[in-house]
Amino acid sequence: MKKYLAEFIGTFVLVFFGCGNAVVLGGFTGGMGSGFLGVVAIALAFGLAIVAAAYAIGDISGCHVNPAVSLSMLITGRMNLNDFIGYVIAQVLGALAGSGVLYFITSASQGLRGFGANGYGELSGVGLNMIGALAVEVILTFVFIMTILRVTDNEKTSHMAGLIIGLTLTFVHIIGIPLTGTSVNPARSLAPAIFTGGAALSQVWLFILAPLVGGAIAAFVHKYLYSTEQ
Known part of the structure; x- marks a missing residue:
């Protein structure tokens, strides 16, 4: 249960701070969320949330x-x-808790709105x-998870895994935010979509399916490239 609790806490941190930063920067008049500085700030928020979570719970669950x-x-x-089933349940519940706290905060504010949901078409910053x-x-998910698999599999870099993974998440967010809002994480996408409703909820299937496909491809490619078996 400690592993599952750690995953709950880590996903809560990711969604609350990552999506929360998107809400704060883009959810009020004059916010920076649509500009370059806003994109970088939101990307850093997601990346730094992973760094914090990795060093807080990595020894327990792998974060x-x-x-x-x-x-x-x-x-x-x-x-x-x-463990896979337990992890996914804990991650979804942690994401829902993070979005739930954001709901409480936005409800108590006259200027904040939204929950950092992903989207395409009219919900994409560039109409993708x-x-x-x-x-x-x-x-994006393929690149992100290939990095995770390799950096955690290599003794020379495993001690720096949290920092490297956080920087990689920042890197994929910088290009992904204007396009889709950047998911690369089904739990991170599902919770904000549920609280947002409407078009965001009707589109969330893509942001569940695509990261799972990207992650699976990364796993098979990693096995092929680094397997010691013939």
Whole structure:
């Protein structure tokens, strides 16, 4: 249960601080959320949230805080099916708790709105269509999880895994925020969509499916590239 509680806390931190930063910067008149500084600030918030969570709970659960990461660990044999199910449940509940706190804060404010939901079409900052959004999320998740798998598998870099993973998440967010809001994490996308409702909720299937596909591809590619078996 300690592992599952750690995943709950880590995902809560990611959603509350990452999506919360997006709400604060983009959810009031004159906010920076749509400009370059806002994109970088939001990207850093997600990346630094992962760094904080990794060093806080990494020794307990590995700090997946993302069903796509857990799926890649399942495929590569680093976790069993029972733990995978427990991790995903804990991650979704942690994300819902993070969005729930954001709901309380936005309800108590006259200027803040939204929950940092992902989207395509009219919900995309650049009007990216569904196929484009699907491709973007698969590619970004693939890059992110390939980095995670390799940095945690290499003794030379494992001690720096939290920092490297956080910087990689920042890197993928910088390009992804204007396109889709950047998911690369089904739990991070599901919770804000539930609280937002409407079009965000009707589109959330893409931001659940695409990261899982990207994570699975990364796992199989990693196994092929670094397997010691013929």
